[in-house]
Amino acid sequence: AQTVTQSQPEMSVQEAETVTLSCTYDTSENNYYLFWYKQPPSRQMILVIRQEAYKQQNATENRFSVNFQKAAKSFSLKISDSQLGDTAMYFCAFMKHDRGGADGLTFGKGTHLIIQP
């Protein structure tokens, strides 16, 4: 079974600063996907970024980028030029690759990120 650990229950930064959220995971799988989802107060789950484990290049989406260290089983999210709208819970998630879309996501407990004006 997979586990996902987010060791920072809450983080707070000033607007425009850069913040990094950490995530580690444990798996015996070699091929898998990793995701960061954002959950604002509305509680909708919104995909932020996705990484395929076989790709060494770190994924980026505008102000969001990841630092994927496969050997260390680490998958951190960096948010540059943080904005008030980034305030949300951020969940790291893992999905196995070998059964098409059959497997569910395994989520971490989340990090509550607060962007201060």
Next chain:
Amino acid sequence: EPEVTQTPSHQVTQMGQEVILRCVPISNHLYFYWYRQILGQKVEFLVSFYNNEISEKSEIFDDQFSVERPDGSNFTLKIRSTKLEDSAMYFCASNLAGGGKNIQYFGAGTRLSVL
């Protein structure tokens, strides 16, 4: 942009009653999922569904739960006899799962309150 739609947004029920939560996945997607999130806790996988049958289910998904795709668009989660501990946010998700994408898109959730 296509999205996953869930109804109702909030459902209140009495303990022991049956509830059906409804979802309309994105139209060309192949895999459908249900997750639950008890307040203040992490999101937990319940079940995945493909080609009109369950693909995978978690330990949480016991005989009290069932899923169905009654027509070409809806995907439902039924809880047979609700318990207080079933109170949670329930999320539906869908996934095209082809071409290397494998991204699950979530609906806005249904908040289930069992009294």
